[in-house]
Amino acid sequence: MRILLVHPECQSSLIGFRLAAMPEPLALEMVAACVPDHDVRILDMRVDGNLLGTLEDFAPDVVGVTALTTEVYAAQDVLQMVKQFSPEIITVIGGMHATMMPEDFYLPYVDIITLGEAELVFPHLIDALESGRRLRDVANIIWQDGDGYFHRNRAGSMKMDMSNLPFPRRDLVEEHRDEYFWLFSKPDTAMATGRGCPFRCNFCSVWQFYKGITRQMPAERVVEEIKTIDTDHITFMDDNFLMNYKRETAIAEMIKAEGIKKRYGMECRTDSIVRHPDLVEKWAEIGLSSVLLGLEGISDEDLKSVNKGTTARVNDEAVRIMHDNGVIVWGAFIVDPMWDRDDFKRLKDYVERMQITQTQFTVLTPLPGTKLYEQRKAELLTNDYTCFDALHAVTRTRLPREEFYQLYANLYKQRSLEPYYHLVKSGKMTLEDCKRGKRMLDVMSRWELYLEKDPVLGHTRDKVKPSTKQLKLLPTQVQAGK
Numbered sequence: 001m002r003i004l005l006v007h008p009e010c011q012s013s014l015i016g017f018r019l020a021a022m023p024e025p026l027a028l029e030m031v032a033a034c035v036p037d038h039d040v041r042i043l044d045m046r047v048d049g050n051l052l053g054t055l056e057d058f059a060p061d062v063v064g065v066t067a068l069t070t071e072v073y074a075a076q077d078v079l080q081m082v083k084q085f086s087p088e089i090i091t092v093i094g095g096m097h098a099t100m101m102p103e104d105f106y107l108p109y110v111d112i113i114t115l116g117e118a119e120l121v122f123p124h125l126i127d128a129l130e131s132g133r134r135l136r137d138v139a140n141i142i143w144q145d146g147d148g149y150f151h152r153n154r155a156g157s158m159k160m161d162m163s164n165l166p167f168p169r170r171d172l173v174e175e176h177r178d179e180y181f182w183l184f185s186k187p188d189t190a191m192a193t194g195r196g197c198p199f200r201c202n203f204c205s206v207w208q209f210y211k212g213i214t215r216q217m218p219a220e221r222v223v224e225e226i227k228t229i230d231t232d233h234i235t236f237m238d239d240n241f242l243m244n245y246k247r248e249t250a251i252a253e254m255i256k257a258e259g260i261k262k263r264y265g266m267e268c269r270t271d272s273i274v275r276h277p278d279l280v281e282k283w284a285e286i287g288l289s290s291v292l293l294g295l296e297g298i299s300d301e302d303l304k305s306v307n308k309g310t311t312a313r314v315n316d317e318a319v320r321i322m323h324d325n326g327v328i329v330w331g332a333f334i335v336d337p338m339w340d341r342d343d344f345k346r347l348k349d350y351v352e353r354m355q356i357t358q359t360q361f362t363v364l365t366p367l368p369g370t371k372l373y374e375q376r377k378a379e380l381l382t383n384d385y386t387c388f389d390a391l392h393a394v395t396r397t398r399l400p401r402e403e404f405y406q407l408y409a410n411l412y413k414q415r416s417l418e419p420y421y422h423l424v425k426s427g428k429m430t431l432e433d434c435k436r437g438k439r440m441l442d443v444m445s446r447w448e449l450y451l452e453k454d455p456v457l458g459h460t461r462d463k464v465k466p467s468t469k470q471l472k473l474l475p476t477q478v479q480a481g482k
């Protein structure tokens with residue numbers, strides 16, 4: 001079969017995180033690798049928006065789309081365009097949002113919704129479609145019958161042997177390699193060596209999506225994959241890469257023994273770092289360059305309120321360990337819409353005092369699929385998913401909203417560029433990457449940019465009535481298990 005996998009483009013994400021990182025569509029590359037007997041293409045619409053041209057040229061039998069919450073409408077538009085182009089094409093939606101909120105895709109132009117990890121579902125689905133077998137026998141999908149009814153099939157196994165996962169089909173997006181980046185490193189290659197998380201932060205959907213199960217690839221498998229990668233920089237997309245001391249030590253030792261010379265970025269919890277500073281040392285020695293550190297807050301109360309399971313003292317210690325090892329800290333903090341002026345000042349002072357050169361400030365957002373959503377959904381000011389980008393307050397703010405965004409954007413204003421000068425001088429960052437980082441900070445510190453998508457200030461014409469997009473959320477006809 002000819003299968004087109006599409007990563008949609010969501011324009012509204014352009015203020016913020018897109019400027020900080022744009023990793024390759026790794027999830028789609030993994031799905032592509034799981035159907036090796038088929039002709040697969042990936043269309044990454046963030047870098048190539050030519051959907052109709054691709055449909056004409058490739059003439060797919062199946063189009064699969066993935067979407068995070070902010071990308072739901074963009075994904076719906078893609079699926080609709082595909083059906084308009086040819087009703088014969090089978091449309092499939094999967095990913096984290098579709099798993100958590102499948103009802104958002106009970107739409108006439110959606111044929112199948114895959115639930116959970118696509119590698120466990122997609123090969124069976126494609127087999128069934130190719131051989132004409134009944135869809136009702138494929139586990140972990142919801143499918144639409146000829147009368148417009150959606151049927152939820154039985155749940156299937158969640159067991160995945162990560163050691164047997166094929167290498168992602170990076171070749172399918174290789175022409176865009178130079179456009180993928182992670183913070184200061186461009187071009188970049190993304191790797192995922194583990195899935196799930198044993199922690200239970202209330203704002204995070206990772207542990208819910210993976211049903212609390214955590215799995216990792218063996219060290220040998222990780223190093224084998226690293227050896228296939230050409231770029232100088234690799235980013236580990238695992239939610240907490242340094243959580244398994246034994247495995248991560250083995251990976252570092254194998255990289256050293258093999259003489260692999262690369263730079264690495266990763267995401268970590270602070271307690272993993274403090275528990276094993278020697279592991280950070282080992283990784284710094286083999287090229288660890290930057291770490292996205294989930295600091296989240298600066299006081300024990302902040303951390304307790306999001307169920308982070310760490311303390312402010314542990315955070316401070318982790319930042320110190322990173323600095324001692326010459327690793328760039330990309331500090332991730334959560335801004336609560338109920339903050340007052342002093343809270344913003346405290347955070348700004350902390351970031352400066354701790355010399356955290358790179359920062360990510362996300363507004364506390366009850367994302368569908370999280371505990372926070374269950375607790376706070378009655379307080380939401382909007383159902384418009386494009387506002388759920390963690391750059392906007394989707395709940396009430398304590399301060400007037402304009403002032404909230406002024407103080408929020410002000411967090412990105414850096415008083416001194418000296419730390420960047422040192423990073424360039426010491427060869428940890430190129431001048432080009434430094435300029436890109438500066439551009440990012442300049443854009444993110446313009447408070448007026450946040451107003452357009454604010455659910456109160458930005459939707460003045462449409463505050464009460466649901467938008468056309470919201471109307472689309474209404475299911476057609478739903479009947480589970482028929």
Ligand code: SF4
Nearest residue numbers: 197199200201204239
């Ligand atoms: S935020 Fe990080 S540590 Fe917390 S549950 Fe999510 S993945 Fe785990």
